[in-house]
Each structure stands twice: as C-alpha cells, then as structure tokens.
Amino acid sequence: MTAAPEFVVAVPTRGDGARGDWGPGPAPRPAFLTDLRDGAYGPFDHLAQIGRAAEIAGFHGVSVPFDPAGEESLVVTAGLLRQSRWLRGTAGFHPGVATPVYAAKVAASLQRFTGGRLDWRLAIDLDPAVARAQGDFAEGAERYARADEFLTIARGVWHEDSYTYEGRYFQVLAGGFQAPLSDRPFPRVHLSGTSAEALDLSARHADVHLFDAADATGAAGAEGGGLGALIADLGARAAGYGRAVASGLVLPVLAREDGxxxxxxxARRAAAGTPVPALAGSYEEVAAVLRGHLADGVTTFVLEAAPHLEETYRLGEHLLPLLTEEVPHAG
Known part of the structure; x- marks a missing residue:
C-alpha cells in the first residue's frame, strides 16, 4: 500500500521579509510618545504565527533549516512544537557542531516535551567556507564517514543503557540512556544529496531522503535518468541493507488562482528583485506537478513559499485540498 503523502512548510530562521528584527529597523518614535518601551512583538512571535498557520492550514509539519546566519533551528523547532498539538518539526543542524551523545540527549528531551514529534535533518555537505566558520575542517567523503558514526552512536545511546563505540571520529564508553529519556521514539532522520556517499548514507540511516528542485527537473543521477533514477538508486541501496527509505522533495513554489x-x-517580484520560484502556476497546475512527483515515488513535500505566513495560509486553503482530499491528518 502506498504511503499517504506528507506536506511540510519551510519556516525561515533569518526573518520573513522585513518582519522581526532581521529587516530594516523600526521608524523613529514620534516625539509626543512618552512610553518608549519596545513592543512585545518580536521575531519569534512571527515564527510562532507561521507555525500556527501551518497547523490551521492542514500541513503535516514544519521544516526549520540549518542556517549559520539565522536563528538556531533546534530552538525555533522546539518553540513551534510546544505551541502546537499535531505538527511534526524537522530541525536542521550540522553534525560537526556537537557530539552525537549530546545531540541525542537534546533530542530525547525535546521528544518528551513535544510528544515525540521531532525530526532531524542533517546538513552534511556544507560549502567549505561555511563549514570552517563552524569550526569544521572535514572534507570530501570524510564528512559522510563522520555522519555515519554520528548517527550510529546517537541511535546506540538512545536504545542501549550500556553502549560502547570506538570510531575514528567519536568514542563512547558504557554510555546510553535509561527511562524515561529512552521511552520516546528516536527522531526520524532526513538526509539529502545525490552523490554516491550521500545516497549510501541515507540507505543506512535515513527515514526520508530529500531531493531538491534541480534533481526533479534536471538529468541527475548516474544514468542521467532524473528524479526517478535517483529514487530507484536509493531504493536499491536501502534494500541492500534490509531497509526502505522514503523519498522527499524540497520545492520553492508560487501558486495563485489563475495564470x-x-x-x-x-512581474511584481521581478520589479522588486525578489527571486521567482521555478515552480510557478495556478493551484491546479502546481497540484498536477506534485501529482507527477507522487507517481515517481515522492511521499514527502517540503514547500518553500515567501512571505511565509501569508503563503502558508494560501497554500493550505487552495493547494492542499487538491492533493489531500482522502488523506487523513498526521498526528
């Protein structure tokens, strides 16, 4: 039986247009005002509104990307999950910034606080300048070997209360969690990339492998077969480990009522210098593209649309009903 698709909305960590304190500063207060205290509404209040919009609009979850110049994604995700009842939250982070035991401990607490709704999205293949600015000097295939150890240990300490591991990058001696920390499920792991190392890492560890818009439209893959070939390659690799990995797609979208x-x-965005998503069309046209990807085997869609608050409501009201008419809400 084919898995019901999940629809996730991306949440910004570096402001949403000029909102919050990431955009231009506020206008000077008029001289006649005597109360000079800052307003109570700040950037996290706006992020909270986006999360609330996602839940009201019927999205299954929110995805908070790793962004070195933005807010910390685990903090943002925790806040969004604590204020919601049904949403799942995927927190992006770089596996070089913490030990796997510490990352697992943080996740265990977040799973307890949110009813087991936290997912992980590891950012592994960073631009070298960005990685080094994070204190990470691993290169090439070494990054994936380290991520393999990271995920192996994180799962190990989660499921065993006396866990030992001796690796090249990490070592653990008689570690591991006991109840109640170990009672919640381990976060679902989202990985990405199209290299052989990336696909093999997902085959061993991922619950969801995320492809991007370029993979969906270009001739990616070893045989130049595009997204279908990549999904087939991933499936064959996962089967070799006795596993199955779901395929996801990250898509920037612009959808409106008609052409x-x-x-x-x-035209408005072009005049303002705002990038226009490659997938732009009417709700029916965008839904048709997503149905095509469903037929390819994609079961998770991460939709990126800005400004995030308004577009989350828009997509939830007009696009999701065309795709989820018989799909139950994920809880």
Whole structure:
C-alpha cells in the first residue's frame, strides 16, 4: 500500500521579509510618545504565527533549516512544537557542531516535551567556507564517514543503557540512556544529496531522503535518468541493507488562482528583485506537478513559499485540498 503523502512548510530562521528584527529597523518614535518601551512583538512571535498557520492550514509539519546566519533551528523547532498539538518539526543542524551523545540527549528531551514529534535533518555537505566558520575542517567523503558514526552512536545511546563505540571520529564508553529519556521514539532522520556517499548514507540511516528542485527537473543521477533514477538508486541501496527509505522533495513554489494572477505576481517580484520560484502556476497546475512527483515515488513535500505566513495560509486553503482530499491528518 502506498504511503499517504506528507506536506511540510519551510519556516525561515533569518526573518520573513522585513518582519522581526532581521529587516530594516523600526521608524523613529514620534516625539509626543512618552512610553518608549519596545513592543512585545518580536521575531519569534512571527515564527510562532507561521507555525500556527501551518497547523490551521492542514500541513503535516514544519521544516526549520540549518542556517549559520539565522536563528538556531533546534530552538525555533522546539518553540513551534510546544505551541502546537499535531505538527511534526524537522530541525536542521550540522553534525560537526556537537557530539552525537549530546545531540541525542537534546533530542530525547525535546521528544518528551513535544510528544515525540521531532525530526532531524542533517546538513552534511556544507560549502567549505561555511563549514570552517563552524569550526569544521572535514572534507570530501570524510564528512559522510563522520555522519555515519554520528548517527550510529546517537541511535546506540538512545536504545542501549550500556553502549560502547570506538570510531575514528567519536568514542563512547558504557554510555546510553535509561527511562524515561529512552521511552520516546528516536527522531526520524532526513538526509539529502545525490552523490554516491550521500545516497549510501541515507540507505543506512535515513527515514526520508530529500531531493531538491534541480534533481526533479534536471538529468541527475548516474544514468542521467532524473528524479526517478535517483529514487530507484536509493531504493536499491536501502534494500541492500534490509531497509526502505522514503523519498522527499524540497520545492520553492508560487501558486495563485489563475495564470493572470501568477503573471502579475511574477512581474511584481521581478520589479522588486525578489527571486521567482521555478515552480510557478495556478493551484491546479502546481497540484498536477506534485501529482507527477507522487507517481515517481515522492511521499514527502517540503514547500518553500515567501512571505511565509501569508503563503502558508494560501497554500493550505487552495493547494492542499487538491492533493489531500482522502488523506487523513498526521498526528
């Protein structure tokens, strides 16, 4: 039986347009005001509104990316999950910034606080300048070997109360969690990339492998077969380890009622210097593209649309009903 698709909305960690304190500063207060205290509404209040919009609009979850110049994704994800009842939250982070035992301990607490709704998305293949700015000087295939150890240990200490591991990058001696920390499920792991190392790491560890828009439209894959070939390659690798890995797709989207509205919005964004997503069309047109990816084997869609608050409501009201008419809400 084919798994029901999951629809996830991306949440920004570096502001949403000019909102919060990431955009231009507030206008000077008029001289006649005597109360000079800052307002109570800040950047995290806006992020909370996006999370609330995602839950109201019927999305299954939110994805908070790793961004060295943005807010810490685990903090943002924790806040969004604590204020919601049904959403899953995927926190992106770099496996070089903490030991796997510490990362697992943080995740165990977040799973307890949120009813087991935390997922992980590891950012492994960073730009070298970004990685070094994070204190990470691993290169090439070494990054994936370290991530393999990281995930092996994180799962090990979660499921065993006397766990020992001797690796090249990490060592643990008689570690591990006991109840109640170990009572919640381990976070679902999201990985990405199209290299042989990336696909093999997912085959061993991922619950969901995320491809991107370029993979969906280009001739990616060893045989130039595009997304279908990549999904087949991933499936064969996972089967070799006795596992199955779901396939996901990260898509920047712009959807409107009809072509005229789409063209008007594209023109407005072009005039403002705002990037226009490659997937732009009417709700029906965008839904048709997503149905095609469903047929390819994609079961998780991470939709990126800005400004995030307004577009989350828009996509939830007009696009999701075209795709989830018989899909129960994930809880």
């Amino acid at each position: 005229a509205e789409v063209r008007a919005e594209v």
